[in-house]
Amino acid sequence: MLAHSIPLVLALALPAFADESKERDLFDHEAQKKAGKDVKKIVFIAGTEPHGGRGNHEFMAAAIFLARTINENYPNAYAVVYSRAKFPKDLSFADAIIIGMDHGGRVADNPEVAKAIKRGAGFMALHYGVEVNRGKQVETFLDWMGGCFEPFWSVNPHWTPEFMALPKHDTTRGVKSIKANDEWYYHMRFVKDMKGVTPILSAVAPEKTVTARYKEGDKPGSHHGNPDVLKAVKAGTPQIVAWAYDRPGGGRGFGFTGMHKHDNWGDAGFRTLLANASAWVSGLEVPEKGVPTKNLDKEAREALIDEGKLAVKKRGI
DSSP states (O other): OOGGGSOHHHHHHSOGGGGOSSOOOTTOHHHHHHSOTTSEEEEEEEOOOOOSSTTBSOHHHHHHHHHHHHHHHOTTEEEEEEEGGGOOSOOTTOSEEEEESSOSHHHHTOHHHHHHHHTTOEEEEEGGGGBOOTTHHHHHHHHHHSEEBOTTTOBOOOBOOEEOSOOSSGGGTTOOOEEOOBOOOBSOEEOGGGTTEEEEEEEOOOTHHHHTTOOTTSOOOSSSOOHHHHHHHHTTOOEEEEEEEEOTTSOEEEEEOOOSBGGGGGSHHHHHHHHHHHHHHTTOOOOTTOOOOOOOOHHHHHHHHHHHHHHHHHHOO
């Protein structure tokens, strides 16, 4: 929006960069750091490792879409994107850190991330990014976002839950329903008594999500076959696949286990929930109808993948 189209009082209240005509650069990390103190600074860190071919684990494309959505809707926020290979060395300015990558262990062990979160920065992990190793890394993620994927406890089947009755929460505003075939991890490890955790997406998993890879008596694997999972599924216990977390010491966390399949960005509820969650963990107000997102048809989804690959190749992010 151009400055001359904004009422004078509003224009004076916005950060200086908000009334520039050009789009904020998602990869200009220095520009983000130089933005004013009243600007929420959101850092997306995306893995680019191949995972079974195009359309799987397209974390860079997802980060670009979410960062751009935040920038388009919040003049008081500036989101940028880093690749995992160019992991930021300084996060002292970050108001929120949002990761999507193959395994979150490197993040759990990173002292800069830890310092930012201790300071109150929000933290959100997507898909494989919610998984960490048992022990210290699990405890760290429980502190940061209230839950995580713990090997030999959690499982990672592909299935098609239909989320219809969502709880009332800032992150669910404008989300009517979500139905998507994805690798929805479940049987997460959560903080004791679920204190501070709000289940956002829950569904009863079909028994075949366990028995297809495991039968009673088989030796459990790190990502399937835990007998406690089979027991819970047989009992019809709803499984939480996305959650919000209010940290006891301040700050917010959000975990989302789907997003293996890039095509699921075509689902409006899927997009809105993740845009809302990105805003919420950053301390931004979520509109009553949710954060507006652009429709992503097949052509637009493919273009996002190409944009991410080009950014890594040409800009060395």
